[in-house]
Amino acid sequence: MSTAATPAASGGLSKKDFASDQEVRWCPGCGDYAILSAVQRVLPELGIPREKIVFISGIGCSSRFPYYMNTYGFHTIHGRAPAIATGLKLANPELTVFVVTGDGDGLSIGGNHLMHVLRRNVDLTILLFNNRIYGLTKGQYSPTSEQGKVTKSTPYGSIDRPLDPVRVALGAGASFVARTIDRNLPHLQETLRRAVAHRGTSFVEIYQNCNIYNDGAFAPLTDKETREAAVVELVHGRPLVFGRPGERRALRLRGLVPEVVPYAEGSTSGAEGGGADGGLWVHDEHDRRLALLLAELEPPAMPVPMGVLLDLEAPEFIAAHMEQERRVTQTQGPGDLERLLRGPETWTVRES
Amino acid sequence: MTTSTSPGASSSRGERTPLVSAVVRFAGDSGDGMQLTGSQFAHEVAWAGNDLATLPTFPAEIRAPAGTLYGVSSFQIQFGSVRVLTPGDRLDALVAMNPAALKVHLGDLEPGGLLIVNRNAFDQRNLARAGYRDNPLEDPALAERYRLHAIEVSRLTHEAVAGLGLGHKDAERCKNFFCLGLVSWVYGRPIEPTIEWLQRRFAREPALLEANRRALLAGHAFAETAEIFGEAYRVEPAVLPPGTYRRISGNQALALGLVTAAVRAGRPLLYGSYPITPASDILHEMARHRNFGVRPFQAEDEIAAMGAAIGAAFGGAIGVCGTSGPGLALKAEGLGLAVMAELPVVVIDVQRGGPSTGLPTRTEQADLLQALYGRNSEAPLIVLAPATPGECFQMAYEAVRLALKYMVPAILLSDGYLANGSEPWRIPDPEELPPIEVQQPPAAAAGRFAPYARDERTLARPWAVPGMPGLEHRIGGLEKEHISGNVSYDPDNHDLMVRLREEKVRRAAAEIPPLEVQGEDAGQLLVVGWGSTYGAIRVAVERVRARGRAVSAVHLRYLNPLPPDLGPLLGRFRRVLVPEINRGQLRRVLRAEFGCDAVGFHRVRGMPLAVGEIEQAIEALLDGEAGA
Numbered sequence: 001m002s003t004a005a006t007p008a009a010s011g012g013l014s015k016k017d018f019a020s021d022q023e024v025r026w027c028p029g030c031g032d033y034a035i036l037s038a039v040q041r042v043l044p045e046l047g048i049p050r051e052k053i054v055f056i057s058g059i060g061c062s063s064r065f066p067y068y069m070n071t072y073g074f075h076t077i078h079g080r081a082p083a084i085a086t087g088l089k090l091a092n093p094e095l096t097v098f099v100v101t102g103d104g105d106g107l108s109i110g111g112n113h114l115m116h117v118l119r120r121n122v123d124l125t126i127l128l129f130n131n132r133i134y135g136l137t138k139g140q141y142s143p144t145s146e147q148g149k150v151t152k153s154t155p156y157g158s159i160d161r162p163l164d165p166v167r168v169a170l171g172a173g174a175s176f177v178a179r180t181i182d183r184n185l186p187h188l189q190e191t192l193r194r195a196v197a198h199r200g201t202s203f204v205e206i207y208q209n210c211n212i213y214n215d216g217a218f219a220p221l222t223d224k225e226t227r228e229a230a231v232v233e234l235v236h237g238r239p240l241v242f243g244r245p246g247e248r249r250a251l252r253l254r255g256l257v258p259e260v261v262p263y264a265e266g267s268t269s270g271a272e273g274g275g276a277d278g279g280l281w282v283h284d285e286h287d288r289r290l291a292l293l294l295a296e297l298e299p300p301a302m303p304v305p306m307g308v309l310l311d312l313e314a315p316e317f318i319a320a321h322m323e324q325e326r327r328v329t330q331t332q333g334p335g336d337l338e339r340l341l342r343g344p345e346t347w348t349v350r351e352s
Numbered sequence: 353m354t355t356s357t358s359p360g361a362s363s364s365r366g367e368r369t370p371l372v373s374a375v376v377r378f379a380g381d382s383g384d385g386m387q388l389t390g391s392q393f394a395h396e397v398a399w400a401g402n403d404l405a406t407l408p409t410f411p412a413e414i415r416a417p418a419g420t421l422y423g424v425s426s427f428q429i430q431f432g433s434v435r436v437l438t439p440g441d442r443l444d445a446l447v448a449m450n451p452a453a454l455k456v457h458l459g460d461l462e463p464g465g466l467l468i469v470n471r472n473a474f475d476q477r478n479l480a481r482a483g484y485r486d487n488p489l490e491d492p493a494l495a496e497r498y499r500l501h502a503i504e505v506s507r508l509t510h511e512a513v514a515g516l517g518l519g520h521k522d523a524e525r526c527k528n529f530f531c532l533g534l535v536s537w538v539y540g541r542p543i544e545p546t547i548e549w550l551q552r553r554f555a556r557e558p559a560l561l562e563a564n565r566r567a568l569l570a571g572h573a574f575a576e577t578a579e580i581f582g583e584a585y586r587v588e589p590a591v592l593p594p595g596t597y598r599r600i601s602g603n604q605a606l607a608l609g610l611v612t613a614a615v616r617a618g619r620p621l622l623y624g625s626y627p628i629t630p631a632s633d634i635l636h637e638m639a640r641h642r643n644f645g646v647r648p649f650q651a652e653d654e655i656a657a658m659g660a661a662i663g664a665a666f667g668g669a670i671g672v673c674g675t676s677g678p679g680l681a682l683k684a685e686g687l688g689l690a691v692m693a694e695l696p697v698v699v700i701d702v703q704r705g706g707p708s709t710g711l712p713t714r715t716e717q718a719d720l721l722q723a724l725y726g727r728n729s730e731a732p733l734i735v736l737a738p739a740t741p742g743e744c745f746q747m748a749y750e751a752v753r754l755a756l757k758y759m760v761p762a763i764l765l766s767d768g769y770l771a772n773g774s775e776p777w778r779i780p781d782p783e784e785l786p787p788i789e790v791q792q793p794p795a796a797a798a799g800r801f802a803p804y805a806r807d808e809r810t811l812a813r814p815w816a817v818p819g820m821p822g823l824e825h826r827i828g829g830l831e832k833e834h835i836s837g838n839v840s841y842d843p844d845n846h847d848l849m850v851r852l853r854e855e856k857v858r859r860a861a862a863e864i865p866p867l868e869v870q871g872e873d874a875g876q877l878l879v880v881g882w883g884s885t886y887g888a889i890r891v892a893v894e895r896v897r898a899r900g901r902a903v904s905a906v907h908l909r910y911l912n913p914l915p916p917d918l919g920p921l922l923g924r925f926r927r928v929l930v931p932e933i934n935r936g937q938l939r940r941v942l943r944a945e946f947g948c949d950a951v952g953f954h955r956v957r958g959m960p961l962a963v964g965e966i967e968q969a970i971e972a973l974l975d976g977e978a979g980a
Contacts, residue, residue, distance in 0.1 A: 020826065021800070022838065051821040056663070059829075066826050067839065072818040074666055075828025076659070077689050083656035087663025087671060088818070090622050090647050095667070095818050113659070116652040321647065328642040335644030337615050341608060341779050343598045345545070347399060349778075351594045 013044040020070040031182035031208035038188045055098045056085040058105035061136050062129035065100040079110020082117035093318045099126045103144040118172035120317040121200040133214035167295045169203040175314040176202040183222040200316045234307030239280040242303045251281040285311045368586040373432025375440030379457045380449025382416045382425045385528035390427020396541040397431040398599045401589025404431040407439035408772045412712045419481035424456045433588040437887030441962040451482035467498040472506035512570035513563040526567035533571025540586040600777040602741035602770035607637035609748025611644050617788040620645040622664035624657035624673040629712040630771045631702040634674040654679040658686030665695040668817030674700040677719045684727045691731040693827045694813050696755035703767040705958040714958030715768035718934035723763040730850050732857040734762035735912040739886035742777035757789045759812040769884045769960045791815045803837040811856040861913035871904030874924035879905040892966035922948045
């Protein structure tokens with residue numbers, strides 16, 4: 001983010017300095033604990049004074065997050081956190097602002113604001129906890145629930161098709177899009193570091209297990225037996241490789257169609273070998289078109305991409321706003337209230 | 353009914369008939385430039401030193417089909433040598449540019465009034481579009497009833513601009529300035545300000561400048577020399593308090609009030625808005641003033657505009673948004689959050705006809721109850737309402753001042769009439785406005801900062817904003833524990849906080865100046881108004897009083913909290929009449945708050961109340977009392 005590190009002010013802060021005195025009230029075993037812990041670990045590394053950090057949330061389990069952070073925080077209303085965060089950044093561009101939201105808050109009731117904050121590229125980090133269920137209202141299906149989901153509100157199975165947060169973000173023109181998961185702490189922390197470092201809206205989807213209403217939603221991505229085959233970790237400049245040792249696979253693009261090919265360690269081309277056509281798909285996080293193709297990878301035929309899908313330099317909204325203010329002030333001079341009130345035409349009434 | 357005088361006699365200023373005031377309406381197709389014509393005439397009138405009030409009325413359609421009744425646009429102005437408080441009930445003069453304009457507006461013209469029509473527009477097609485079977489200009493009754501002047505405005509305009517190389521369409525478009533020149537002569541208003549305006553407007557289009565100038569002069573000369581106007585008038589300058597004046601509309605005044613508040617508070621001001629009639633002009637005006645620290649934000653929707661204002665207030669800036677009734681409905685949840693979080697945001701509601709989309713370009717006063725109560729649970733906030741276009745300035749300033757002082761949201765209720773109507777405005781000295789106080793937090797908290805510890809006098813909580821070291825805290829929409837601000841579900845705490853939020857707003861009543869009563873402060877009948885009906889009520893009460901009948905009036909600018917001296921005042925009158933452009937919203941409030949058995953007068957026509965109808969309502973009530 002744009003705030004410069006102030007070593008003196010942040011010096012010596014540790015994880016516990018970022019924990020508030022409030023008792024954390026998520027269900028025991030909730031994935032949110034891991035995310036909270038990862039954030040509290042990463043923040044001291046950033047060198048940003050605590051008073052310049054703000055967490056803004058909407059409504060839902062995830063949105064209780066600000067209460068547990070010993071920074072400034074605002075637990076707002078359902079779906080509106082991106083709008084409130086935008087206003088906050090316009091009031092004070094120097095703040096480092098996080099938006100904490102969920103699949104319901106961010107994609108259902110607040111879908112419009114999410115789309116527009118991404119389009120504007122406001123310098124914020126959005127953490128979208130996706131557990132594919134409504135937790136706080138006690139277990140209805142969400143806009144990311146798989147079709148056919150049986151819940152209290154859909155006893156015969158849900159009918160709507162789900163949407164994918166990452167594709168929504170890319171479609172809205174996001175400049176930074178990443179995906180990570182609550183159970184992989186190192187990956188989660190590294191993704192957070194990358195997100196905060198990006199200038200503009202950083203959109204991070206965090207797969208998060210709701211052990212009460214949707215337990216095991218991401219189990220194939222975290223279980224020892226399955227995870228290596230189910231997940232492809234994205235590393236910029238490296239081929240998209242996944243699979244258990246001895247069964248390593250890579251992705252290759254045939255035109256716009258991805259395909260899975262055997263992979264020999266150290267190779268940059270498919271095991272079937274060489275030629276322009278046979279080159280492996282090497283991850284380029286600066287390429288929006290490739291990010292769109294990555295977002296299309298879906299299980300079970302394809303592994304789920306985890307990591308930074310896209311990191312683009314793009315004009316940022318708040319900076320542009322301030323630049324316009326500076327430019328107008330420079331050309332017109334600082335506001336002259338007396339002149340403004342007089343307007344173009346006046347007349348004088350004298351004492352009669 | 354035209355009075356004939358000898359040729360040329362009327363051209364001498366000395367022989368003009370003096371008038372105390374006049375009501376003129378320009379009406380034509382949406383494309384005929386009637387708003388510009390009226391606005392320029394108002395400009396001339398102001399320049400001549402008259403007091404004035406204007407009422408523009410235009411269709412919601414951007415380019416309504418030509419010649420249709422629903423596509424008629426009009427601009428009404430009353431001007432005079434006396435204080436002018438309303439745009440007038442009945443017309444002394446009507447300019448109708450086509451048959452549709454004549455059909456829509458003729459009913460408002462006083463019998464014997466001056467009627468100017470563009471005869472060239474009365475062709476078969478336009479007559480049919482307006483639903484006339486026969487040409488009304490050929491009906492002798494029209495000329496008997498009114499001082500009719502059917503002038504070939506189009507032809508004369510084309511002749512005036514001939515040789516400038518204008519196409520037919522561009523030439524035709526100059527005809528409004530022909531009419532402006534004509535009416536300016538009739539009332540003896542100066543055309544110099546209009547020529548100056550044309551020079552600025554068309555500085556880069558010399559052909560259009562010359563064409564409009566010629567059309568204006570042609571109309572002026574036509575009236576002077578064509579011997580058809582038997583009368584010419586003059587209206588002496590009004591006696592206004594000394595000072596420097598400009599003409600200002602309510603929306604302009606509102607924007608300037610906000611900018612002034614931001615400058616005086618020394619804080620940036622975020623103006624969040626989603627375009628909506630009739631509030632969009634405030635956004636347009638605010639967006640121009642970047643060099644005053646205004647940060648305009650055209651949001652993706654009404655809710656986001658509200659959210660951005662709340663976020664700005666949380667961040668230490670002045671958070672304002674502007675909207676109209678349907679938009680206020682969408683902001684209700686956000687306003688509830690601002691009440692709970694005790695953040696100073698200001699929401700401007702430029703009321704229009706409703707419900708739903710209603711009458712977007714017409715005025716109404718029916719959002720009072722929405723402003724007062726339109727949120728879930730107990731969510732009190734400050735509600736203010738300016739009475740005139742110029743007063744929008746100080747009430748916008750006042751809304752910001754009170755919001756910051758009491759750390760509470762405020763709603764400012766303007767309306768379509770105030771927004772687009774205009775009047776002479778004495779330019780204030782910003783230094784004379786009351787200072788803006790901010791609830792500064794302690795420099796650093798000893799121990800844990802208490803975001804809900806309150807100022808003893810105002811009950812406001814401190815405005816500790818992100819960036820202030822040592823004051824990190826969390827707020828939100830969940831109920832707060834008194835002082836600590838922690839989330840609390842404690843029953844007694846909730847009851848206490850509900851009362852504290854209410855009491856805080858109640859204490860803002862200390863800011864309200866004493867009520868100014870028109871007439872005696874006790875007696876038979878008190879007329880109570882609020883918002884834009886001020887002028888009409890005041891004039892109606894003046895007229896009834898001039899007939900020797902006892903009636904008083906008071907006007908409310910503070911709707912929540914109500915003025916502390918209102919209850920006692922109501923108690924000193926036998927009857928109370930509340931005229932409103934709604935079905936009795938303030939009347940309900942007065943009944944609920946004071947047990948006052950007020951009588952209502954309601955007309956919900958999308959138009960300002962007329963002086964005459966209020967007069968009648970007053971007389972009827974007084975007659976009833978006398979008979980009882």
